[in-house]
Amino acid sequence: MRDVAVLSFAQTPYKRREASRSEVEMVMAVVTEAIADSGIPKGAIGFTCSGSSDYIAGQAFAFVGAVDALGAWPPISESHVEMDGAWALYEAWVKIQCGAADSALVFAFGRSSMGRLPETLTMQLDPYTLAPLGIDAVSLAALQARSLLDRGGVTERDWAEIAVRSRRDAMANPFAQLRGESEVDKLLAEPYLVSPLRKHDCPPISDGAAAVVIAADDVARRAGPRPVWIRGIDHRIEPHQPGVRDLTRSPSTSLAGRKAGAVPERLELAELHAPFTHQEWILREALGLGEGLRINPSGGALAANPMMVAGLARIGEAAQRIRESGSGLALAHATQGHCLQQNLVCVLEAE
Amino acid sequence: MKPVTSIETPTRLEYEFTASGAQAEFLENIARGRLVGKRCPRCEKVYVPARGNCPRCGIATSDSVDVSDHGTVTTFCIVRVPSQNIELDPPYCAANVLLDGSDMPFITLLGECEVEDVRIGMRVEAVWKPKQEWGPTFENIRHFRPSGEPDVPVEKLGAWV
Structure with missing residues (x-):
């Protein structure tokens, strides 16, 4: 295996509506910044991979348009996943492991504000038996939350505490969208949005983009920034049909964590891509993360949930924090699909 | 039981497009019958419909240019x-x-x-x-x-x- 490191990370401030920049212009800003911070000249980057969804833009081949942000002339080696950018990073990592490139640019973008996001996400479901029922993303998450309450061991108060902590941590994150002090009792006095979920249990709708540059071995060591090494990365998927899963558990996260070599006791922090409060609880259990571990110092997806970007941003945030603190291991997690259907775990180490 | 041979599942998603600065300028001008492009400050190529960036150079476009x-x-x-x-x-x-x-x-x-x-x-x-x-x-x-x-x-x- 080749040693591959995260060299740089850039993100836009996340907003309810990005009113003045196109997707291409958002991407150009973060890509330019990430490349400059990586220390690798733009022309020397061997591979580029992006993550986005044309359903978010409401435009066929919107992902191709994003290449306009790169100045891709002469032509570059480039690919795309119709997934969160964390999976674009995985593809780039595989490309580097294969020896096809020594460095890669990964980016992700989305302006969810243009559509009606919960309905847009319904398009991910089985188009014959489930999508026509019109069940949306928040309702499915609520079914999962209800199953979890029925299983026992967790309460709506536990979830409200996750919301309070996320918004408080987001106060130190200039890119976050939803931040501030809140009180558990006040949150619990709010009406249900979709029972048993209240508004604070759900993520904000966010527009934004992010970019990461990764590189291997000596290219990473010589580039300039202190490398944050990817010690393990793995992703696993569960059945498409939510009805055949135990929604209260996340075996795909457990397996990905094991394959990525995550050892909870050795971690400094974890950035979990949990768009709903109860999903953080499921993920912690799946990964065996103890009470003392620092979770989502960025505020996580409850503070900003740019579709297709939030997973990649977890990897970027985790890498940046352990680079700044100087040493240690961090876990970054990304999810995709309804009710934590597919999960990626990445273990990072700063030297 | 009669087998189901086909089903119809109509789908409709609505979007409210938000134009960027360059796109908005282009659309405002074409509403007045003018075709206005954007020029790249580096390679000097002019793009119509206007774009906020040059796809060749990967930088922001600058001047607005009337075209025929x-x-x-x-x-x-x-x-x-x-x-x-x-x-x-x-x-x-x-x-x-x-x-x-x-x-x-x-x-x-x-x-x-x-x-x-x-x-x-x-x-x-x-x-x-x-x-x-x-x-x-x-x-x-x-x-x-x-x-x-x-x-x-x-x-x-x-x-x-």
């Missing part, structure tokens, strides 16, 4: 299959047109000519809808038609052919 509504066919395709949202009866011609003053062709429809007569290098002009129907949309131009100007020699179309 006359142009040249750089490539084309004869369409013989009807489709929704296109008023023209088949066969009709979809063509890439390079406007005078612009450096990037865009795809549009040709009308008011026999498809057999369309050729690379043919000169065309925009056919605008009546002024009272104009809005902030490229649809203000109904289609392009031959302008009758002499053809541009293929070798002068450079990289586009």
Whole structure:
């Protein structure tokens, strides 16, 4: 295996509506910044991979348009996943492991504000038996939350505490969208949005983009920034049909964590891509993360949930924090699909 | 029990498009009958419809540039299959047109000519809808038609052919 490191990370401030920049212009800003911070000249980057969804833009081949942000002339080696950018990073990592490139640019973008996001996400479901029922993303998450309450061991108060902590941590994150002090009792006095979920249990709708540059071995060591090494990365998927899963558990996260070599006791922090409060609880259990571990110092997806970007941003945030603190291991997690259907775990180490 | 052989599952998603600065400027101008592109400060190429960035250089475009509504066919395709949202009866011609003053062709429809007569290098002009129907949309131009100007020699179309 080749040693591959995260060299740089850039993100836009996340907003309810990005009113003045196109997707291409958002991407150009973060890509330019990430490349400059990586220390690798733009022309020397061997591979580029992006993550986005044309359903978010409401435009066929919107992902191709994003290449306009790169100045891709002469032509570059480039690919795309119709997934969160964390999976674009995985593809780039595989490309580097294969020896096809020594460095890669990964980016992700989305302006969810243009559509009606919960309905847009319904398009991910089985188009014959489930999508026509019109069940949306928040309702499915609520079914999962209800199953979890029925299983026992967790309460709506536990979830409200996750919301309070996320918004408080987001106060130190200039890119976050939803931040501030809140009180558990006040949150619990709010009406249900979709029972048993209240508004604070759900993520904000966010527009934004992010970019990461990764590189291997000596290219990473010589580039300039202190490398944050990817010690393990793995992703696993569960059945498409939510009805055949135990929604209260996340075996795909457990397996990905094991394959990525995550050892909870050795971690400094974890950035979990949990768009709903109860999903953080499921993920912690799946990964065996103890009470003392620092979770989502960025505020996580409850503070900003740019579709297709939030997973990649977890990897970027985790890498940046352990680079700044100087040493240690961090876990970054990304999810995709309804009710934590597919999960990626990445273990990072700063030297 | 009768087997189900097919089902219909109609789907509709609505979007509210938010134009960027460059896109908004282009749309505001075309609502007044002007075609305004954006120039790259590095390679000086002009893009119509206007873009906020240069796809070749990966940097922001700067100056706004008025371009002509006359142009040249750089490539084309004869369409013989009807489709929704296109008023023209088949066969009709979809063509890439390079406007005078612009450096990037865009795809549009040709009308008011026999498809057999369309050729690379043919000169065309925009056919605008009546002024009272104009809005902030490229649809203000109904289609392009031959302008009758002499053809541009293929070798002068450079990289586009």
